[in-house]
Amino acid sequence: MTQVKATNVHWHEGNITRDERWKALGTKGATIWFTGLSACGKSTIACALEQALCNQGVACYRLDGDNVRFGLNKNLGFSAEDREENIRRIGELAKLFADAGILTLASFISPYTKDRDAAREVHKEAGLDFMEVFVDASLEVCEERDPKGLYKKARAGEIKGFTGIDDPYEAPTSPELVLNAGETDVAACVNECLRFMADRGLIEIAD
Numbered sequence: 001m002t003q004v005k006a007t008n009v010h011w012h013e014g015n016i017t018r019d020e021r022w023k024a025l026g027t028k029g030a031t032i033w034f035t036g037l038s039a040c041g042k043s044t045i046a047c048a049l050e051q052a053l054c055n056q057g058v059a060c061y062r063l064d065g066d067n068v069r070f071g072l073n074k075n076l077g078f079s080a081e082d083r084e085e086n087i088r089r090i091g092e093l094a095k096l097f098a099d100a101g102i103l104t105l106a107s108f109i110s111p112y113t114k115d116r117d118a119a120r121e122v123h124k125e126a127g128l129d130f131m132e133v134f135v136d137a138s139l140e141v142c143e144e145r146d147p148k149g150l151y152k153k154a155r156a157g158e159i160k161g162f163t164g165i166d167d168p169y170e171a172p173t174s175p176e177l178v179l180n181a182g183e184t185d186v187a188a189c190v191n192e193c194l195r196f197m198a199d200r201g202l203i204e205i206a207d
């Protein structure tokens with residue numbers, strides 16, 4: 001539970017509403033939250049999706065696990081508490097991006113259900129769309145891919161608390177979308193995301 005330390009703070013309303021901002025900018029914000037084991041394909045799919053969206057002139061931005069830990073979250077490690085705070089900050093960050101009118105592609109292992117649910121909740125409270133996408137690939141497939149050699153290190157005991165090896169991954173029970181990234185190629189996964197986003201009225205796709 002996050003300790004609230006700020007006192008005497010008051011929300012300062014702007015002069016325009018979110019709808020007015022989105023309309024003026026010709027945009028629509030929402031958060032697409034990719035979760036799954038390390039190496040399941042979250043970043044690869046989000047990068048390809050960002051490219052496809054940019055080609056269509058859709059305002060989008062990627063928030064990515066490691067990247068966020070270079071700056072905003074560089075003071076956090078991988079203990080359960082730090083993972084919780086990592087996801088809490090990212091949930092808040094994604095909410096701000098979405099509020100600004102950006103289709104925000106958040107790719108984080110985010111192994112714990114309660115942390116993902118908390119990210120969903122802050123969006124809900126703000127009246128913003130939050131879509132959980134489970135990038136589903138088995139541990140065997142992920143370990144086989146191992147693009148950063150992390151599973152190898154975890155198996156050798158050089159990394160402790162690695163998700164899927166000696167730390168749990170709680171798969172989503174009711175995600176908005178499941179991508180079978182263990183068997184479906186990247187382009188097909190991206191197309192599924194685009195179709196799904198079009199169905200939600202977030203983008204238009206040419207037939």
Ligand code: ADP
Pocket residue numbers: 036037038039040041042043044045107145147180181182183184185186189
């Ligand atoms: P994550 O962000 O989930 O840790 P990455 O995207 O960094 O995973 O790595 C996934 C690896 O799996 C990449 O080397 C990618 O090329 C490969 N890959 C193979 N098939 C797929 C697929 N269908 N979707 C995503 N990545 C795939």
